[in-house]
Amino acid sequence: MNESTHGFFGHPIGLKTLFLTEMWERMSYYGMRALLVLYMTGVATGINGGLGWSQMDAQAIYGIYVGMVYFMVVPGGWVADNLLGHQRAVLYGAIIIAMGHLTLAVPVEHSFFLGLALVVLGTGLLKGNISTIVGKLYADDDKRQDSGFTIFYMSINIGSTIGYGICGYLGEKVGWHWGFGAAGVGMIFGVFQYIRNRHLLGDAGASPNPMPEERRQKLLGYTKIAFAIVVVLFALVLTGVVTVEPTVFAENFAYFLTTLAGVYFIYLYFFAGLNVNERKNITLLFLLFIAAAAFWSGFDQSGGSLNIFARDYTDLTYFDFTMPVSWVQFINPIYVVIFAPIFAGLWAQLARRNLDPSLPLKFVIGLVFMGISFLIMLVAVDLALESAPIGLQWLLLTYLFQTWGELALSPIGLSAFARYSPKKYVGQMFGLWFLASAIGGVMAGLLGGEALGDGLNSMSPVFSYMIKYYFVIAVVLVFLSYIIGRKAKSSEEPG
């Protein structure tokens, strides 16, 4: 535990290291993600030609990529817990991510999927484990933990703003591969920063779980075998020996992820030897999980269908300058930076009057805002059907509601999974939290493909369907939260 009290905005000094590392990692992740579908669906000719793939395929690949990134957080957490320790996992992850983006920057055959795979692998090692270390900087009863996660969430959004700005501009205006390369350079800054400031973390997340050396060697052996199998399968796909249909793969991947999450929750509830209080918390986290998965399926449209909506149906020219399509996504992190303190203040105010909404209710608020954002898109699509391009204000408004939803759900979910997870399982529980993002990401790709299958005409039915499930889940959650009807307790408090 890091004991220093005044280090970084009144938080443990180690938060600075994590803040800067996450900032550069998210800069590279979102900067590249913004370009992904634009690059895949861009016409294959011209100075900055894209790959010319269909919307269906491109959106499915985008969904698989986002899903894989977050899914790999699960094995990444396991590797950190058992083999590397979280600090080393973050370091290796950051290096592999940088290699991934630099690979994408090389315009040769196979570099595309190879680069994506490296980013997936590296993010698996970094993303969940860095959040675990944030949690470990605080004692369990340290009231600063929630605001620590809010500060950490700021780093995510400052990073993505830089990413959209730089990678978006270079990728779209200079050349796709320059954009990818810039993401790699950003991550390299992150690596150096982490190496320099790692000592500030103290022993938070420094070593893996204690276990006999013999057992650790055994686990290492299994890990190597699993890794070798994945490499062989990937090589078979990459070289075309095995062909994969993106949409079919994405669908099966979504089923796989959902089953995995279901099995894991059942295991935790029934078989993990948890006490009554811990089990109640698992039920609570399960509800949050469902809401989060639904939420991200809308949120990740920003890099998918809404990205294409911005490109094809929105007027992005001001005076003589046509701004890069990726820049439209700027607005989400900017809103986050503006509204995160306001939301944090609002919750604190309400808490003082004992009116703080329960966790599930905050998630309901998140879903309702997401629903409203797509109601706005329905209007925007109608207007675009009448006469495209339409003004940018529609997307700005859509993203405003999505961001409000995000702030009611995402930083709070992260902190809830840190606080209410059974102590032995915290690392893996972060994996579970990101599994919700994985399911949401794949769904986003599948829904985005459907939405764009027939240009503007196919958008409204898909968006309407999404709005329905946000509201249905929100209503169910309200009911269930009344049934649970109690304030959750940290897993260490007696039940």
Ligand code: GLN
């Ligand atoms: N925007 C947040 C991040 O990048 C959450 C994303 C997610 O979990 N899908 O970390």
